[in-house]
Amino acid sequence: MEIRSVSNALDRHGDSWRRWVLENIERGCTTQDILKSMLAAGVWQEEEALSALNEGLGLLGRALVNLAVLPRIPGDRLFSVGAQVIEVLSRFKSPHVAVLGGVLSINECDALLDLALHKGLRLSSVVDKESGQSVSHHERTSTGVFFTRSETPLIQRIEERLAEMTCWPSTHGEGLQVLRYEIGQQYKPHHDWFDTAHPGTVHHLARGGQRVATTVMVLRAADRGGATTFPAAGFEVSPPPGGAVFFRNLTAAFLPDPLTLHAGAPVEQGEKVVMTYWQREREFA
Template sequence: MKSFHKVRPELREWILATARAGHGVPEVLRLLKEAGYDAAQSRRAVSEVLDIPLTSLNAVAPRPSGRRPKHPEAPQVLVDDQPIRVTISVEAPALRVLDGLLSTEECEALIDAARPRLNRAMTVDNQGKQQVDAARTSRGMFFSLGETPLIATLEARLAKLLDMPVEFGEGLQVLHYLPGQEYEAHHDWFDPSQPGYSTITAKGGQRVASVVMYLNTPEEGGGTGFPAVGLTVTAQRGSAVYFAYETGEQASLHAGLPVTRGEKWIATKWLRERPFRP
């Protein structure tokens, strides 16, 4: 696979000449791919040469070829005879608020299992490694797939609800927020323009959906905000917010809003386009 850090003069001239000949951006990117260039770096080169915002080029990138989840539909979905109510439904992004996804007992058991293993919550860096990020101030931990009977039960429930095999999910993460702690606005998909994109996605492809499950009800604050939609999902024990996304889209921007009183416990499941290999 060819790559470049600075746009060479001959490549710059080729991009300009191809664009002037009437070829659109998708065609230019396709030709670069056929010539052996890395897709993410090709978008960066085209962005620089044609003076096009990189976010716009990410939006025209090919959609993932892997599996996609099935969005739960209102008013409710039955999973093993358990009714899960869809109380809010948004189409762009595909977003559903799910009531009754977990029982009170399951929420409490997850908290009890996670509490002794909490550490400063991390984010994923450009090489796919965990890093401390000032934007994320909570504490958290990960369960491996099927680690306990409870984890296996919840993973199977989500797999049936979203028509996505268990192995397409990352390990369940539990997070604990105290007053003032938050996770600033971010996207869950991996940015193809970043140098470590191929490393991160080698483990199972791009992320395609997220499920944020609320394990308790904070006394005040702690919801999940979607600024592009103008929606704040209230944290209520046993409920969850599911949302899906495409690479480069902006509508799924979201934030774990600050807890202003009490504490917040959540469990997050990220889904990939292909089976995930830790």
């Protein structure tokens, strides 16, 4: 069926793309798969691909979608999630990073830290490349604790806020993890994505797929040191308490992004407490 009407985004990259989008909607491909292919082609910007897809869906009388192709932070400098006003303090394009203020209130930071201390902090672990098991390692000297999803009403509220903030369902999030670094403690450079070359990642990928994004929220900032550094990209960030650094672990072509190599630099004075939120490609059950 040939459908013609005045449209903007759908015609942005020529007739063949227009036909391709409409044909794939008609064939019943998922909107997520269509968007992925458009972005992987390297021609489309994310916002225009989403608009083009919605124009196509509208022309074919299908329901419009408001999805992100990967987790993302809305475009405005200030945006609200419920009563929480979040400020985008800075953004980097590659790797895809946003530094945020006001993700958590100071009362929430205190309550989360109390919950974590009450549950008990243990030496942090890393994923062993061969076995996929969690093991302690000299590269990660912090202590920490995992919450289960929706463990308390506060945790559930924060997970829902993070889901809305990143346009990604809360069902795709791992349990929140609180990490505490005392003087000299650190997390050496690492990636959060699972490396498919390592046998130990198979069972991680089977449960929810790749880790597509990370948000590290600051509950307590160190007096000196303790930045979250991105050594391959050459910058570091130190969001204020209640703030966060969000980054996508995959490139726009859906490949693990080597520039997301990141670290928790050693704390030199005071202590740092963060809470990490990892988001998966699919539902994490």
